[in-house]
Amino acid sequence: MTHDNSDGGKKDKGVLRQDQNSLLGKGFSFSGYERDPVFLSLGKNDKGQVKYFEVSGLSGMDSITDGRAGVFADFDNDGDLDVFSTTIQGQSHLLFRNNVGSANHFLRVALIGTNAGRDAFGAVVRVKTSVGIETKIKAGGSGFVSQNDPRLLFGLGKDAKAEYVEVTWPNGKQQRFENVAANTSIAVTEGNDKFVVVKETKAKLPDPLTKEDQLFATLKLKKGQPFPALQVEKLDGTKAPLDSLLTKGHKTLINLWATWCIPCLKEMPELDKLHSQFKANKISLIGLSIDTEDSGKKGFQLVQEFLTKRKVSYPIAVIGEAGGRDIYAVEDPAVPLSILLDEQGRVEKVISGWSKQTALEFEKLTKKQQ
Incomplete structure (x- = not known):
């Protein structure tokens, strides 16, 4: 939404439109796939301006x-807010664990x-610390079919206690509690002159998957397990x-490729x-094509051409669609x-795609292991 105000024949573009123009000038298109920006507050400077x-x-x-x-919530009860994001596509959602300022x-x-x-x-809750007063309002929904943590979380910094906690209920009545210990969860009931300390159980959120773990999640292979006993078709x-x-x-070193794969053309x-260097380092290189049939030609014929x-x-063979099903867990x-196999034919390492990084990974395989 934008607004134009007519004033003596001049048009005011409006603040929102100016912001949009600024974002577009930085490369944003609002067409999807823009990276989400995150800003950390650095507090106020000597001029009273908040810097990020x-x-x-x-x-x-x-x-x-x-x-x-x-959604902002303390999912693991460690005293800081984590972020859960739902996506429009709905196929996957994102949980970001907050490890900042855990001390x-x-x-x-x-x-x-x-x-x-x-x-x-x-209801409004105010917490007084050595830095100042932090204010939060108890609210319901936040975004599409979502709600933030109903518990209000306040940061105390290095303070061992809050000087006071003041609750203003929707009817205007107030309650105040002095010297509330830090690192505690309290439940305040409207009208009760004492709060109750709630024992919260700390949870451990899973660590993010490494790139290797993410790659193995798309495969039926497991690290340290034997590679499938495939039937291959020679040329x-x-x-x-x-x-x-x-x-x-x-x-x-088994290299899976296909005739229609453009990165494969660069990698092969x-x-x-490096073939001779692999061999000198006791690593056998084998190329396995996942080509099937096209225009009546069989996989091995496509590879031959x-x-x-x-x-x-280095040796080339074809495993086709059937062999691919034994390796890949995705369609x-x-x-x-x-895929690097050890001397016993067990999966040792997986290298995906073709890039400068994968080129370096292949270079490492030509070096003698210390």
Whole structure:
């Protein structure tokens, strides 16, 4: 929404439109996939102005998903607010665990209304600390089909207690409690002159998946487990077990690829250059195509035609769709994908895609292990 005010033939573009123009000038398009910005308050400067520092990338919250609602709640009861974000697509949601300032103290206040209704919406809580007075209002919904933590959380910094906690109920009546200990959760009931200390159980939120864990989640392979006993089709059309292509006493680098895969076209020549170095380091390189059929041609025929224009010195075979089902846990297999097996044929490492980083990973495999 924007507004235009006519004044002597001049138009005021309006503050909101100016903000939009500023964002568009920085590359925002409002068409989706913009990264979410996150700003950390640095407090007021000597002029009384509040300053913010952008921590989007550092916080890990600069997601490209389009959010539908954001919820602030202390999911693990550790004294700071975590963030739960629902996405428009609805296929996955995001939980961001807050580990910032965990050494500081907090106070959690739960309100129980009587005359004001049990949820006590509209009540105001003020907490006095050595820094000043922090004020929060008990509210209900926040965003689409979502609600923030009904408990109000206050940061006390290094203070061992709050000087006072003051509750103003929706009917205007007030209650005040002096010298409330830090790192506690209290329940205040409307009309009662004493609060109750609530014992909260700390929970441990799961650690974020590493990139390797995320990759393994898309595969049926498990680290340290034997690689599937696949049947492969050689380029002469004959079939053989994959084990027959492995070299005893050597590790094996299996490179999954396809003729339609553009990154594979860039990766294969680089792997071919490293082939002799892999071999010298007792690592056998094998390329396995996941091509099936196209225009009546079988997978091995497609690969044959593909390789007539591209020379590779390492063995190539075809596993097709059936072999892919034994490796991938998702419908759309991502290639290139390289899997390092140890001398016993167990999965040791997985390298996905083609980039400068994967090139460095391949380079490491050519070096003698200390």
